[in-house]
Amino acid sequence: MTETGYGEDPEPSDRFPAGPLYVPVRPGPSGCVTRVFRTPLGDRTAVGFTSARRLTATLGAGQAWIRLAEPALRALTAPLGVTTVTVDPQFTAPASAPAPAPAPAPAPASTPRSARPANPVVPVVPAVLALRVG
Template sequence: MSPVEFPEDPEPSERFPAGLLHVPVRSGPAGCTTRFFRTPLGGRTAVGFTSAAKLTATLGTDQPSIRLSEPALRALAAPLGVTTLTVDPQFSAPATDRTAAEVRERENTWSRWHPQHVGALRVTGAAAVVACLNLLVG
């Protein structure tokens, strides 16, 4: 009985050509730049989509993109230490709500404090300085 040879299954880590990809970008001072994302374990990854519909379904209609080949995207990512390429990710975290964060920040500014509260802090601070000076002077 002769051994039957089976072709080896490709390893998941082996690279395969993905063709032209829709790559998410963002505007910057020098034009558009490629967006990089995080894997569930926290590593950085370049992301590409095989169709504009898949990009829109995952990242929304407002996400601009460019067309790049898989080797070109890897070449852009390599100098930044990004060696992983994720093709057609299905999930993404929702965008942060900047307006809610800005409202919280404005509510916590000094200009929103009542003048009596600010005065109480000044008086308390001045009393602490005088007490320290009394200890030093004797």
């Protein structure tokens, strides 16, 4: 029986380049800009997909993309402090729509205009797009 050389076997935690990825982008002032997403825990991550079909299934048919190798994607996002690349995330939360401003309550007829508040308080709801890493 031959002995297996375990010294050369890679550890599961070793990072291997993921080949050319379909990377979601958005238009910017100088061309395409790589989109950065957030994980469910709130960490920023670059995202790449192994096929255009997977990108479309997750982000929709209208999402623009470019092909980049995984090391190139890391190099683009590293100056932004993004050190994680998520490949083929499976689920996204829909972008939340801003909450409509409540209609100001009509002032009672006996209240003079000068007694009404000039700027009504409008609740602010943050819009977050989160990725669930599969």
